[in-house]
Amino acid sequence: MRQINHVVGGKTRISTGRSALVFNPATGEEIATVGFADVALIDEVVALARSAAAAWGNATLAQRTSVLFRFRQLLLDHSDELAELITQEHGKTHADALGELSRGIETVEYACGLSEHLKGSFSSQVADGVDVHSLREPVGVIVAVTPFNFPAMVPLWMTSNALAAGNAIIVKPSERDPSTTVRLAELLKEAGLPDGVFSVVHGNADTVMTLITHADIDAVSFVGSTPVAQAIYQAGTAAGKSVQALGGAKNHMVVLPDADLDVAADAAINAGYGSAGERCMAISVVVAVGDIADELVDKIATRTDALRVGPGSDPASDFGPIITGHQRDKIADYVIQAPRHGITVVRDGTDLCSRPGFFIGPSLLDHVTPGTPAYDDEIFGPVLCVVRVEDYAAAVRVVNANRYGNGVAIFTRDGNTARLFTKQVTVGMIGVNVPIPVPVASYSFGGWKDSLFGHAHIYGPEGMGFYTRSKVITTRWPSASESQIDLGFPRSR
Ligand code: NAD
Numbered sequence: 001m002r003q004i005n006h007v008v009g010g011k012t013r014i015s016t017g018r019s020a021l022v023f024n025p026a027t028g029e030e031i032a033t034v035g036f037a038d039v040a041l042i043d044e045v046v047a048l049a050r051s052a053a054a055a056w057g058n059a060t061l062a063q064r065t066s067v068l069f070r071f072r073q074l075l076l077d078h079s080d081e082l083a084e085l086i087t088q089e090h091g092k093t094h095a096d097a098l099g100e101l102s103r104g105i106e107t108v109e110y111a112c113g114l115s116e117h118l119k120g121s122f123s124s125q126v127a128d129g130v131d132v133h134s135l136r137e138p139v140g141v142i143v144a145v146t147p148f149n150f151p152a153m154v155p156l157w158m159t160s161n162a163l164a165a166g167n168a169i170i171v172k173p174s175e176r177d178p179s180t181t182v183r184l185a186e187l188l189k190e191a192g193l194p195d196g197v198f199s200v201v202h203g204n205a206d207t208v209m210t211l212i213t214h215a216d217i218d219a220v221s222f223v224g225s226t227p228v229a230q231a232i233y234q235a236g237t238a239a240g241k242s243v244q245a246l247g248g249a250k251n252h253m254v255v256l257p258d259a260d261l262d263v264a265a266d267a268a269i270n271a272g273y274g275s276a277g278e279r280c281m282a283i284s285v286v287v288a289v290g291d292i293a294d295e296l297v298d299k300i301a302t303r304t305d306a307l308r309v310g311p312g313s314d315p316a317s318d319f320g321p322i323i324t325g326h327q328r329d330k331i332a333d334y335v336i337q338a339p340r341h342g343i344t345v346v347r348d349g350t351d352l353c354s355r356p357g358f359f360i361g362p363s364l365l366d367h368v369t370p371g372t373p374a375y376d377d378e379i380f381g382p383v384l385c386v387v388r389v390e391d392y393a394a395a396v397r398v399v400n401a402n403r404y405g406n407g408v409a410i411f412t413r414d415g416n417t418a419r420l421f422t423k424q425v426t427v428g429m430i431g432v433n434v435p436i437p438v439p440v441a442s443y444s445f446g447g448w449k450d451s452l453f454g455h456a457h458i459y460g461p462e463g464m465g466f467y468t469r470s471k472v473i474t475t476r477w478p479s480a481s482e483s484q485i486d487l488g489f490p491r492s493r
Contacts, residue, residue: 002032004178006041006202007185009048010195013041015202020175025091025321025358026311032089034178036203039210045170045199046216049141052196053168057138061115064164070191072108075101082183086151087312089177091320091358092275094312097152103438104156107459110441111160117464118165127492130476136468138166139242140218143211145232146181147224148174148323149278149380155181157445157459158221159188159198165467167218170199172211176323178202208232213239219466221458222246223280225378226404226450233453244466245453246280246446248378249406252387253283253435254395254421256412257290263433264411265299271409271435272384273307273362276319280451281407281429281436284379285368286386287395293388297346297366300384304347304362309382311357321358322381328358331381334374335363341372349382370398378404392417400426405448409435428452 004022006013015035022032037045056064075082083097090097111117120135144158155171162169173181181200188198201207205228212220213235219242222232226247236243253271255264271283288296312320322328332350339345349361360382368375368385375385389395399408409431410421418432428447431437439445439460446457456466 001030004032004034004182004202006035006037006045007182007198007200008041008045009052009199010189018204020204022089022176022178023324023358024088025323026313028325028357032179034175034202036175036207037201042201042207042210042214045201046141046211046214048196049168049170049199050216052194053138053141053166056163056168056194056197057140057166059166061118064166065112065114067188067192068108068112068114068160068164071188071193072105072112074187074191075105075108078183078187082152082180084313085180085183086177087320089179090148090151090312091323092278092312093317093320094315096275096319097312100150100153104150104153106441107156107160110460111164114164117461118468120470126474127490129478129482130474130492132472132474134470134472136165136470139467139469140167141216142167142169142467143214143217143220144169144171145208145212145220145222145224146171146173148176149275149280151177151180152184154223155184157223157463159184161459161463162221162467163193163197165464167467168197168199170201170211172201172203172208175202175204209235212236212241212243217241219243220245221466223458229453230450242466243454244456244458246458247451247453248380248404249280249282249447249451250285250375250378250402250404251281251283251407251409252285252287252399252402253409253411254287254399255289255292255296256392256410256414256417257292258413259292259411260413261292261296261299265296265303267409267411267433267435268300268384269303269307273304273319273382276322276360277382277384278323278380279436281438283409283435284383284385285375286384287398288386288388289392289395290390293366293386297364297386300386301346301364304364307362309349309352309359309361319382322360323358325358327381328353328360331360331379331383334377334379334381334383335365338365338368338372338374341374343368343372343374343385370401396421396424400424403450406451407431407437407447409433409437428457
């Protein structure tokens, strides 16, 4: 069986010791093993990153930009091959894998503008003969811990800006689909990145905790589920690290009575079932406002009947399997238990669970209410819940009472209400007639409430801010004749 190895100091390091199996979710077959880094290897990789960071942080802006430009081109040249790797281990369709890659490449393109993003500022004559300027320096060594559901895009979110800013970065990808990150390391080396600046170590929870609390690590970027994000934030900050930890989600799509219901139903299908619902920005709750619920549910249900569920490598598939059999069974349980909570199962996708591989079909649950497991938990599968409310105000109350605040969408033709909605909801990323409002790379990505622990959103300007530290320098060149003794506090007027 294939073995997936670490990348340490620019070289492959055979992974030995404790390990996990990697599956092809479309067949259920074991296709690889991935060994976990032990403490000695973590010490080694951090030491190599530390010494590489010193040189890389001192490389000229032009040198760093050249590497990122070449990396971008290599990602484009190898997109199909990378997408195949993603499909094989994650299960998503080839088209969807290309989609996540293109959004990851966007963040590399943003980082290519590093000479602009890293500019400091200068103020002349802030006091007599005194100037002030600021500059941004790299933080040092970053640890990046990534989830299974975007094996290329999320590592790229972190890597692009971290490298642009002059840091070394150690990525610990999900042990369920780790090969893509290893391939990214190879492409970065080919792009001319010096050895040790980008490393990959594999592992589980123990590996992550050893890494993020390591004495020689400066900052931690994490993306994954909420309980783990919270634990990482607490452990990382207690160890004195700067931490951004993005967590899970339960994204609502509010449909107002004036919306075009065909447009809304298409959007609910795309955002609810795309990638088998395994997206942190997937729509998992449709909030039907007023008397449109019956018609809207009917339109969504009819559309689910046309969805084709199959291997991600088959161009005819709309969505592929779930990452593991265990996760597939957990998802099925929410559908099976739904009637016990007064929920109507309009479409039941659990029939597909008997197929080889980790498949489950699209499910549609109606008359779902807060307080039921299907509503309260992040199911992270192809299960769309419909919550019925009387009016706009009730819809906003539902959205704001939810513990998560990653994404939300409103479907309406009323610009005024849409504008009000963007002001009233306690959610980080909002779509107006856009169901998956993942910001472009020149903005930053991040939720509110239990969807983010820490202050900095990821990529874009906030990402660049997270991977740099600022200095402010006040300068004066006095002549000996101007010099005097004055014990007062320095004043500018
Ligand atoms: P996960 O939290 O199980 O794992 C994420 C990473 O943390 C993996 O690398 C894993 O090895 C590691 N890990 C797991 N348990 C750990 C523990 N106890 N201590 C330390 N490290 C641990 O998440 P997942 O199942 O891989 O990914 C799906 C989750 O990620 C969903 O909740 C989804 O909403 C979330 N997600 C969020 C965003 C976002 O931007 N907010 C983006 C993508 C995914």
